Amino acid sequence: MPNVFRCTALTVVTVFALTVGAAAQDARFFRIGTGGIGGTYYPIGGIIASAISSPHGSRSCDEGGSCGVQGLVAIAQTSEGSVANVEAVATGHLDSGFVQSDIAYWAYTGTGTYRKKKPRKTIRAIANLYPESVHVVARTKIGVESVMDLKGRRVSLDKKGSGALVDARLILKAFGLRERQLKAQYLNSESAALRLAAEKLDAFIAVAGYPMGSVQLAIRKSGAQILPLTGKPIEQLLAKYKFFSKDTIPSGVYGNAEPIPTISVNALWIVPETADEELIYQITKVIWNEKSRKLLDEGHSKGKLIQLSTALQGVSVPLHPGARRFYREVGIVE
Numbered sequence: 001m002p003n004v005f006r007c008t009a010l011t012v013v014t015v016f017a018l019t020v021g022a023a024a025q026d027a028r029f030f031r032i033g034t035g036g037i038g039g040t041y042y043p044i045g046g047i048i049a050s051a052i053s054s055p056h057g058s059r060s061c062d063e064g065g066s067c068g069v070q071g072l073v074a075i076a077q078t079s080e081g082s083v084a085n086v087e088a089v090a091t092g093h094l095d096s097g098f099v100q101s102d103i104a105y106w107a108y109t110g111t112g113t114y115r116k117k118k119p120r121k122t123i124r125a126i127a128n129l130y131p132e133s134v135h136v137v138a139r140t141k142i143g144v145e146s147v148m149d150l151k152g153r154r155v156s157l158d159k160k161g162s163g164a165l166v167d168a169r170l171i172l173k174a175f176g177l178r179e180r181q182l183k184a185q186y187l188n189s190e191s192a193a194l195r196l197a198a199e200k201l202d203a204f205i206a207v208a209g210y211p212m213g214s215v216q217l218a219i220r221k222s223g224a225q226i227l228p229l230t231g232k233p234i235e236q237l238l239a240k241y242k243f244f245s246k247d248t249i250p251s252g253v254y255g256n257a258e259p260i261p262t263i264s265v266n267a268l269w270i271v272p273e274t275a276d277e278e279l280i281y282q283i284t285k286v287i288w289n290e291k292s293r294k295l296l297d298e299g300h301s302k303g304k305l306i307q308l309s310t311a312l313q314g315v316s317v318p319l320h321p322g323a324r325r326f327y328r329e330v331g332i333v334e
Helices: 009-020 041-052 082-090 101-109 163-174 189-197 213-222 232-240 277-287 290-299 301-305 321-329
Strands: 028-033 072-078 096-100 123-138 154-156 183-185 203-208 245-249 260-272
Touching (some): 028 041, 028 082, 028 277, 041 072, 041 290, 041 301, 072 277, 082 096, 082 101, 082 123, 082 260, 123 213, 123 245, 123 277, 123 301, 123 321, 163 203, 163 232, 277 321, 290 301
Parallel strands (some): 028 096
Antiparallel strands (some): 123 203
């Protein structure tokens, strides 16, 4: 597997501090596959990595230090997205990863986009994190007002290996469009936003929690618009694929005066079934403590939606035994 992962700057600083600090004990590293820099997986991954880390030699939680798992150094890494993260977790190239609920379901069951691939029966869930909204971003003043208007246009459907590409294809199909009817490109959202601003692209489709940095860039640089996803094609899509939900991008998120109707999937945090039960139990316990709550609330707008009350919502694969043990303790599962 090509090395498509990269550490966050925060993690590099943490590891550097660990190596030059007084702590002589071996650290236990835990890698979290996220997504592109301009998406939401990447910053959320950094927040979660910070929350669950507690390197040897750092101050204890009681002394105002980290309330993470003792001796753990979590590393948030960029990746190609959901499909790549499923494969990396299933094959042992990553300790965990963020994955869209639809991709996780298809991978686990060997259906949908995995119907001709080997099912990934070894993936397990820690939690549902937050809803991921579909963003269909288009240049203004070129006559593109709906998905149907993308026919013949230069459209990026996100990178190959991403969950967004899978969803983009389903949305196009719902509107009666085929990929070959577009001048399709396969760029990450950051590259797509820059090409759109340079008028080298007409539209791009991305799936992530709002606000997306790449969408903000496209709007700021080119006055781009987000197309609404409504009507009979969307109703039929929702009826056929239960992992999709109706969603709304609130007014003001991207400078929009009115709410924008769209659809969403859930973001899951997955691990391999072979992951140490005690470690996953401790990680699950830590992510839901009060100090982590503060980090999530203050670190990113989507962090506020990562709640224990919705931790099992939309979880489309079995829970890891360590996570299940925690949820049983707090009365969420029997």
